Amino acid sequence: MTAVLLIEDDDRIRLSLVLALEDEGYAAHAVATAEEGLIEQRRVGADTVLIDLMLPGMDGFECIRQLRRTDDVPIVVISARDDTHDIVAALEAGADDYLIKPVAVKELAARLRALRRRSRTADAPALRILTFGDLELRPEAGEVRLHGAEVPVTRTEFQLLCELADHAGQVLSREQLLQRVWGYDIGDERLVDVHVGRLRHKIEDTPGKPRHLVTVRGLGYKLQP
Missing domain, CATH: 3.40.50.2300 (Response regulator)
Incomplete structure (x- = not known):
């Protein structure tokens, strides 16, 4: 239970x-x-x-x-x-x-x-390593690494990062992320913005000028391949 x-x-x-x-x-x-x-x-x-x-x-x-x-x-x-x-x-x-x-x-x-x-592990049986420059994501292991060092993230932050990584280079709107990560058809988009901000402070060397998790003005967010 x-x-x-x-x-x-x-x-x-x-x-x-x-x-x-x-x-x-x-x-x-x-x-x-x-x-x-x-x-x-x-x-x-x-x-x-x-x-x-x-x-x-x-x-x-x-x-x-x-x-x-x-x-x-x-x-x-x-x-x-x-x-x-x-x-x-x-x-x-x-x-x-x-x-x-x-x-x-x-x-x-x-x-x-x-x-x-939500789960910290994906369904695929093989262990994947998704690389974005100095950023590594290991979905099945539930790990995020920056410059080789593990980055502590919450379950929601991890799920958000996995969703963006699975669509690397593709812009996902706040509405899409809210539905795919939080499971809400209607909800407060501030959830997305705040979690993106928190992730940037963990995975970006300069959070104010992100290289990995970028904003596409008027559209949403994407993870740079």
């Missing part, structure tokens, strides 16, 4: 989400603070973490950053804060997705199913 960790300080929301998750077939673990959440994730190793941003003590942003230091678990923010700055800040901290309260249970379930479909 897939385990989900919920970090939410509002008792009513926490209980309703736990019941909804259990109805959808998930094993739900719930805590009220970020500090408890970090401990609980080490204990249960949940497959997905759902987190509010406005928490007592450590806030959600710092909790996400601390989780990301040791864990590539998919993280979904569930928050009443709908300001663009907050959404971008949460994604830049390491979140994979962002939902604004009140959350529709069916939408949450759809997002969780999309996360489960």
